[in-house]
Amino acid sequence: MSEVDLKTRIGSLELENPFILGAGPPGITGESLKRFAATKPGAVVTKSIGVKPSPGQKLSLTRSALSEDTLVLTDPWSFKTFEQWVEKEIGVAQEGGVPVIISLQAVTDTPADDIKRMAGRAEEAGVAAIELSAFGSAPNVVTGEGIGAVQDARRTYAVAKAAKESVSVPVIVKLLPEPSNLEDLVKAAEDAGADAIASRDTIFPAIGFDIYSREPALARNIGTWMPELSGRSIKEVALGYVVEILRRTELPIIGLGGVASWQDAAEMVIAGATGIGVCTAAMTHGPDIFTQLKKGLAAYLQDQNVTLDDLRGTGLEGMERVNKRGLADLLVEIDADECTLCGTCSTVCQVQAPQEREEAYWIDPVICVRCGFCVHYCPVECIEVKEL
Ligand SMILES: Cc1cc2nc3c(=O)[nH]c(=O)nc-3n(C[C@H](O)[C@H](O)[C@H](O)COP(=O)(O)O)c2cc1C
Incomplete structure (x- = not known):
């Protein structure tokens, strides 16, 4: 199998492959970053670093x-501390041999002047890019105050501009978007001259309870902030935002949220991502996930005979195709030879179109609204939506 080219570019930063270890616990120290660098993701991002620890x-x-x-x-x-990072930890992380991106806790209450100073020093320490974390103000568990994280576009602009003024390495603005502020945030990043947008951060507030103790099911104390949700369960939301960001900017997008397999990674590129961030799955699977992701994505590209550039953003055309198809005359049919009479189609049908017959279910075309729901739930995959 010939080498498949996975090289990617985020602004002036060239990466060997699109996978980027997302900001979080895997980047809590230089040593932990080095551990993940061993399987050669395109780049690694530090845990977000504040003005104060x-x-x-x-x-x-x-x-x-x-x-x-x-x-x-x-x-x-x-x-x-930030000083510990620039004086020691960044250097240790760089021994891993992949570009190290520093994440600065930027958006909540860090003055733009501090961002300017920190970004400049981080560049001197050799980081490959500066990521400005969307770190929001989650509801405060102790006082009950706070309405959650709404990323402010003016602050986003101010910190991104400050970073841009002091460094020549790429500046990545990470978003914690909401439908109501997405447009303003993308514009703020663009106006400030950002080189890329990363989306998205976690979703919160999120919590679960043990029904017997009635306590939150967390490993230890909650601390100050309401918990957040990350990983596979936010994947579709994350993909949705990548599509919406793609429609609004030509900046490269680093897509994060729920990528745990090469199939998820391919979806992220189809949605429009240039870089593919992985945080939760790196925590749950360890550094080996990057070996698996690179191998799987390369094999997929080869099988489909496409490059990453060919693939990027093609989801928009796919969405158009599905829309056009939806306007056609459709018929939902069950293959009677395959039907096992399990009745799942009848259970999930919201209008009761499947009719039980002796040999197999049959979908009454007069009742059926062609939603295709049954197609996705049939355990033997014997239902098809046909264009007439
Ligand atoms: C435990 C944990 C800690 C995180 N800490 C940070 C952080 O310090 N800064 C940041 O920008 N994002 C942080 N994130 C968000 C991730 O970088 C990522 O944007 C988000 O979790 C979605 O990707 P994922 O589903 O692959 O985890 C954290 C995520 C997790 C799970």
């Missing part, structure tokens, strides 16, 4: 019942 609230998380790759978590910014 985090006051001490520790990482607390649980595996969601939904999937092993979904987490309910609470995790503050780095417990190490």
Whole structure:
């Protein structure tokens, strides 16, 4: 098998492959970044670093019942000082041999002047890019205050501009978008001269309870902030935002949210991503995930005979095709030879179109609204939507 080219470019930063270790616990120290660099993702991102180290609230998380790759978590910014990072940790991480991106806790209350100073020093320390974390203000568990994270476009612009003024390496603006502010955030990043947009951060507030103790199902104390949701369960939301960002900018997008397999990675590129961030799945599967992701994505590209550039953003055309098809005359049919009379189609049908016959179910075309729901639930895959 010939070498498949996975090279990717984020602004002036060339990456050997599109996979980027997302900001979080895997980047909590230089050593932990080095551990993940061993399997050669395109780049690694540090845990977000504040002007001051985090006051001490520790990482607390649980595996969601939904999937092993979904987490309910609470995790503050780095417990190490910015000085420790630039004087030692960045250097240790660089020994891993892949570009190191520093994540600065930028959007909540960090003055733009501090961002300017920190970005400049980080560049001197040799980082390959600056990522400005969307770190929001989650509802405060202790005081009950706060309405959650709404990323402010003016602040986003101010910190991105400050970083751009002091460094020549790419500046990546990470988003915690909401439908109401997405447009303003993308514009703020563009106006400030950002080189790329990363989307998205976690979703919160999110919590689960043990029904017997009635306590939150987290590994330790919650601490100050309401927990967040990450990983597989946010994948479709994350993909949705990548599509919406793609429609609004030509900046490269680093898509994050729920990527745990090469299929997820391919979907991210189809949605419009140039870089593919992985945080939760790196935590649950360890560094080997990057070996699997690179191998799987390369094989897929070869099988489909496409490059990453060919694939990127093709989801928009796919959406158009599906829309056109939806306007055609459709018929939902059951293959009587394959039907096992299990009745699942009848259970999930909202209008009761499937009619039980002796040999097989039959879908009454007069009742059927052609939603295609039954197609996705038939355990033997014997239902088809046909264009007439
Ligand atoms: C435990 C944990 C801690 C995180 N800490 C940070 C952080 O410090 N800064 C940041 O920008 N994003 C942070 N994130 C968000 C991730 O980088 C990523 O944007 C998000 O989790 C979606 O990707 P995923 O589903 O692959 O985890 C954290 C995520 C997790 C799970």
